[in-house]
Amino acid sequence: MPTHRISLPGFILIMIAGLSPAGADVGPTLDALRGADYMKGKQSFQSRCSACHTLADSSGDIAGPNLWGIFDRVAGKKSGFTYSAALRDAAFPWSPARLDAWLADPRGYLPGNIMGIPEAVPAAERLNILSFLMIETGAVDWPRPETNFADAQTDASRPPSERFPSFWNHLMFNTARYRWENAAAGEDYSFDAYFKTDGTVVTSEKRVTGFWHITARNFFCYALTGMPVGVGHMVECFPVAAMAIPRFAEELWVSKPQPGVQLHGGMIAGRPDWVYGGPAP
Numbered sequence: 001m002p003t004h005r006i007s008l009p010g011f012i013l014i015m016i017a018g019l020s021p022a023g024a025d026v027g028p029t030l031d032a033l034r035g036a037d038y039m040k041g042k043q044s045f046q047s048r049c050s051a052c053h054t055l056a057d058s059s060g061d062i063a064g065p066n067l068w069g070i071f072d073r074v075a076g077k078k079s080g081f082t083y084s085a086a087l088r089d090a091a092f093p094w095s096p097a098r099l100d101a102w103l104a105d106p107r108g109y110l111p112g113n114i115m116g117i118p119e120a121v122p123a124a125e126r127l128n129i130l131s132f133l134m135i136e137t138g139a140v141d142w143p144r145p146e147t148n149f150a151d152a153q154t155d156a157s158r159p160p161s162e163r164f165p166s167f168w169n170h171l172m173f174n175t176a177r178y179r180w181e182n183a184a185a186g187e188d189y190s191f192d193a194y195f196k197t198d199g200t201v202v203t204s205e206k207r208v209t210g211f212w213h214i215t216a217r218n219f220f221c222y223a224l225t226g227m228p229v230g231v232g233h234m235v236e237c238f239p240v241a242a243m244a245i246p247r248f249a250e251e252l253w254v255s256k257p258q259p260g261v262q263l264h265g266g267m268i269a270g271r272p273d274w275v276y277g278g279p280a281p
């Protein structure tokens with residue numbers, strides 16, 4: 001009977017979908033995705049994903065693959081990108097439901113994947129990110145909102161806490177740990193710095209203080225004085241975008257503020273009370 005022949009492949013497909021990694025057939029509905037908040041999705045994508053992924057057609061791969069057309073392609077198959085075996089061997093096409101399940105459980109979904117995001121993405125943000133991604137990777141032609149949000153970030157009349165919320169919360173409420181190393185001069189000096197919302201910097205060394213500001217090109221620049229090493233002061237700038245993804249580790253970056261010096265920097269969660277005006281150590 002012809003009907004049986006026709007219905008069998010459909011039945012098998014449903015079976016395969018049911019057996020593939022969790023979350024294949026549950027997830028946000030199309031209506032929920034269509035009604036999601038594009039601007040919030042964009043903001044979440046920028047703070048959580050954009051350091052590793054471009055979206056536009058034929059943009060390059062960075063740490064992660066370019067995502068144009070992601071909802072039309074089989075996982076782990078973009079040519080020119082080197083995937084983990086976990087993703088390379090995944091045989092399913094990406095759907096919003098599957099991506100939703102992955103972002104909800106970055107390690108447990110597809111064990112062995114090498115997408116190093118520090119934490120699960122909360123459900124409310126996932127819906128907005130997925131909707132934004134569907135629009136920006138060409139999966140749907142839903143209209144973008146009228147407001148030109150791209151420019152929330154470059155609108156200098158808005159405070160940095162609104163323009164760069166992720167960066168702001170990370171740097172202004174945690175501890176930046178530094179190690180100044182100049183082997184030739186025999187210098188090996190560690191201190192903690194606390195960037196404060198009023199534009200000043202205090203450190204674990206009473207006499208080392210400083211200030212910071214964000215330039216028109218969105219570089220975060222800071223100066224420290226009173227240091228017992230080098231010429232006694234230093235200035236550094238880095239793009240705000242470089243800290244778009246909050247990470248904690250003793251050593252996250254190394255810079256060369258002065259000839260012969262390696263300045264190791266990292267972020268430690270939290271900061272002591274005295275930074276906010278309590279008794280200094």
Ligand code: HEC
Pocket residue numbers: 045048049050051052053063064065067070074075076077078082083084085086087088094099103112113114115116117121129245
């Ligand atoms: C630290 C870098 C990094 C961040 C941040 C990151 N990704 Fe990834 N992403 C990767 C890497 C690396 C891979 C390939 C993983 C593998 O091969 O196991 C990947 C793979 C993917 C894939 C599958 C691509 C394919 O061709 O199958 C999607 C979809 C994806 N990421 C979406 C996101 C989203 C959405 C976010 C933000 C919530 C995000 N990623 C954040 C690095 C990152």
